[in-house]
Amino acid sequence: MNAADPSTIRAVRAIIARAKRWDMFFAMLGILSLMVGVLTFSVLFLDMAIQGVPRLDLEFFTSFPSRRAANAGILSAWVGTVLVMLVTALAAVPLGVAAGVYLEEYAPKNWITDIIEINISNLAGIPSIVYGLLALGLFVYYFGFGQSILSAGLTLALLILPVIIVATREAIRAIPQSIHEGSYACGATTWQTVRDHILPYSSAGILTGVIIGMARAIGETAPIITIGALTFIAFLPTAPFSGEPPAGLFDWIFAPFTVMPIQMFNWTSRPEAAFTVNAAAAGFVLVFMTLAMNGLAIYVRYRLRKNIKW
Template identity: 75%
Template structure:
């Protein structure tokens, strides 16, 4: 190889290395853009909504005067809707996940269910709203109630819980099952006493991620026709006379955090934008906390379990 060739090869190497560096920089910039977007989003809401973040804001009903308006009915509504969502979606999702992973025979029906779960995850959330409007509100006659909203969001997050359950069941080694069967356990005993308890942290992660998605969902709840001006609380789920629990609240009208925020966002007055910022801050804070908890759970899980 003569001198010129070596110089040319070195030139090629140099240019390739430059590309390397250039791309690493591009990747870094892309990431920074993401961080920047998030920081502006969060920072703007904090700056704009800071004045409104006081105890009164949490303890007041919405009002025509922005300075008096609060999110009492919104956060109570969100809490109750999430309760219905969790109670409906968690047992269903875990049961479906257990069936598909542990019981289902390899046949056409199982294939259909599996393809269906995958496809449901890709259905736009507003279509769930239409389903709920047609079926829950009118066909079943549940009305525009907490029950309807909770069930709708339950269906929406069902695929998330099913997938999380299946993944954590799959991570349990086969010898756990074989050991239990070897001692004479039935399939249900294996599932109840071993598989479900061992996969609980993984399932919890999925449940939390699903609920954090549900709590921020706006479109399906608007679609079922939830009112936006609610200046009352649903009947309390706990009463002081026997049987101490009542279900009147299930049929009550309601509003939730994201709808309250949407309502304020769509008003032109600056003062209502402040309320929207404060509500948005609380909403993002809640979803971040829930997601953070899920990430932490998964991290713990990866560290602590070795089969």
């Protein structure tokens, strides 16, 4: 059979056409699969917006939860969320950045470093509810912090620690070796190099990781339920120096609390439709907050990529 034989050419063309059809078919399948994600998210967001947005008024943000759905609000929930996040950030950011800097800039290549690295990737895979059990045993009962803002904040800090460590390491790794070498060549010590060069240049990358970690912490429900957070809180923690006798500067960290996702869970699990509307409204606020934080992180990363050219 000759290569130029028309029947051979036809056969080859048929094979090519079939391969191209499969190519097209898969491209379509890919777009469809992507659409499943996009569509689900849009439906989820719209459904919650339609149900919940009419419920969002100033009163919703300034009222305590109530037995009557129409009067209930999320005051104690959002204040609780802000305070818990404050504790989480104060605990997780210094610890996570320090650990990341150590592993990138100081750690010698030995078995201790290996153990720390394997351990961090392992921690990232542990389900969040297990952190809740740790906190229940350790913070709530062993340290005696009780079911307080402090316990919850520390729990979430442990949970997002791996996120911050990994982000710090990646940000540092993106700095070219020549920056280190230049600094050492001028006689700088390791800490001087870290303080004056590594940390400033990696700060945007670290910030991205911190925001993503905090966005995750804001939505975490399971570990906080596990430490026994109450679902019905109709008061705020005492502000510093207020009340009789005057509260200390940090008395609020031992106060009982509730947070946004727990408030939403509480409303979702009630059968009355009016509470479902409340849940939708709280969920909308929650999704809006996480989206805003994630969006901010994406923006910071985008700006970073545009501005820094080594």
